[in-house]
Amino acid sequence: MKGKASMFVFIIVLGTILTTLLVAVDSYTKPMIDRNAELKRKTTILQAFEIPYDAETIEQAFADNIRGRGTGGEKYYLSKDDTVAFIFGGSGLWGPITGVLAMNPDMQEIQRIVIMHQEETPGLGSRIAERDFLDRFTTKVFGTGLMLVPEGKSNSNSEIDGITGATMSSEALIGILNEDYVQFNQIVNSE
Amino acid sequence: MTTIMDGIWRDHPIFSMLLGICSALAVSNRVENAIAMGVGVTFVLVGTAILIALLRNFIPQRIRMITYMLTIASFVIIVDKVLKAYFPVISESIGPYVGLIITNCIIMGRCEAFFIQNTLGQSLLDSLANGFGYTYTLVIIAIVREFLGFGTILNIPMMPESWTRWVVMAMAPGAFFVLSIFIWITRTLAGKDA
Numbered sequence: 001m002k003g004k005a006s007m008f009v010f011i012i013v014l015g016t017i018l019t020t021l022l023v024a025v026d027s028y029t030k031p032m033i034d035r036n037a038e039l040k041r042k043t044t045i046l047q048a049f050e051i052p053y054d055a056e057t058i059e060q061a062f063a064d065n066i067r068g069r070g071t072g073g074e075k076y077y078l079s080k081d082d083t084v085a086f087i088f089g090g091s092g093l094w095g096p097i098t099g100v101l102a103m104n105p106d107m108q109e110i111q112r113i114v115i116m117h118q119e120e121t122p123g124l125g126s127r128i129a130e131r132d133f134l135d136r137f138t139t140k141v142f143g144t145g146l147m148l149v150p151e152g153k154s155n156s157n158s159e160i161d162g163i164t165g166a167t168m169s170s171e172a173l174i175g176i177l178n179e180d181y182v183q184f185n186q187i188v189n190s191e
Numbered sequence: 192m193t194t195i196m197d198g199i200w201r202d203h204p205i206f207s208m209l210l211g212i213c214s215a216l217a218v219s220n221r222v223e224n225a226i227a228m229g230v231g232v233t234f235v236l237v238g239t240a241i242l243i244a245l246l247r248n249f250i251p252q253r254i255r256m257i258t259y260m261l262t263i264a265s266f267v268i269i270v271d272k273v274l275k276a277y278f279p280v281i282s283e284s285i286g287p288y289v290g291l292i293i294t295n296c297i298i299m300g301r302c303e304a305f306f307i308q309n310t311l312g313q314s315l316l317d318s319l320a321n322g323f324g325y326t327y328t329l330v331i332i333a334i335v336r337e338f339l340g341f342g343t344i345l346n347i348p349m350m351p352e353s354w355t356r357w358v359v360m361a362m363a364p365g366a367f368f369v370l371s372i373f374i375w376i377t378r379t380l381a382g383k384d385a
Binding site: 006033039123 | 262
């Protein structure tokens with residue numbers, strides 16, 4: 001019994017010390033990590049609008065060129081020529097997928113998509129973040145919903161060529177885009 | 192002194208004991224990733240060495256593994272947070288693999304084979320040596336892979352624009368090729384499998 005008690009006590013003491021250490025490190029690094037996340041958000045939005053920027057001028061470029069509307073989950077962004085962009089997000093195959101979708105002012109045609117974060121399979125699902133794939137969305141319209149077709153077979157302006165080997169990740173992305181588009185279409189048009 | 196030379200050459204974690212291969216393959220595509228991963232693993236090794244060697248007479252026998260895991264996991268979380276706070280770009284490149292340092296056999300292996308039964312000083316030397324051995328391996332492989340796969344080293348272009356990249360070097364198969372050649376050369380030089 002004594003042996004078991006000492007094991008228990010040891011683990012509890014060790015666990016407490018390590019947890020305290022981690023809490024300290026976390027609170028010390030949290031402001032910097034949050035700031036990095038904010039910068040990442042801004043640079044992704046700048047990329048979606050195709051506004052050039054340098055590492056030092058991110059805040060400046062953002063403030064000069066972009067207006068925000070709405071708050072919290074309903075926030076969307078307008079560039080100088082009224083292009084609309086919003087942040088989309090949802091579940092991918094392995095983890096969350098988030099990104100920015102830029103559309104022309106009447107919320108019909110897609111201009112550009114940039115992926116902000118994804119945790120899909122490296123080399124396969126993660127190819128949804130590649131420029132070659134995302135450029136296939138430019139000038140497409142949502143209509144009743146975007147659809148993925150096998151590579152090379154798209155023939156309507158709501159169909160997107162998929163990537164072989166990345167079916168689940170790309171289907172997840174399309175689902176997220178369709179869902180968030182409906183939500184933001186409503187929000188933008190009700191202004 | 193032998194402790195140091197063991198970690199760096201005689202009992203090198205990767206080519207002698209064949210530990211830590213998974214991350215060596217995944218993270219060696221660019222030199223900056225290799226350096227960051229090497230430093231991360233070394234930090235976790237050193238931190239774990241200090242804690243385990245200090246506590247070695249107090250850790251009850253039956254919960255050794257749990258103790259190693261708690262310690263390693265804590266240090267890995269610290270590395271992950273520090274990377275996210277100070278080096279966000281590198282954190283994005285090697286993000287998933289930082290969490291996997293916990294599973295890196297080198298660290299568990301050294302805990303059980305060395306830190307639990309050697310003094311603090313010796314454990315510190317061993318952890319630094321193994322960390323260094325791991326890091327220089329990753330960096331050498333990354334220099335080859337980044338040079339051939341991207342034409343750059345540490346993002347500084349080394350080859351003219353017209354040169355065709357060996358894309359396979361940037362992907363997993365390239366990693367296997369370079370790593371196995373590395374193991375072949377080093378084991379021959381070290382006189383193993385004679």
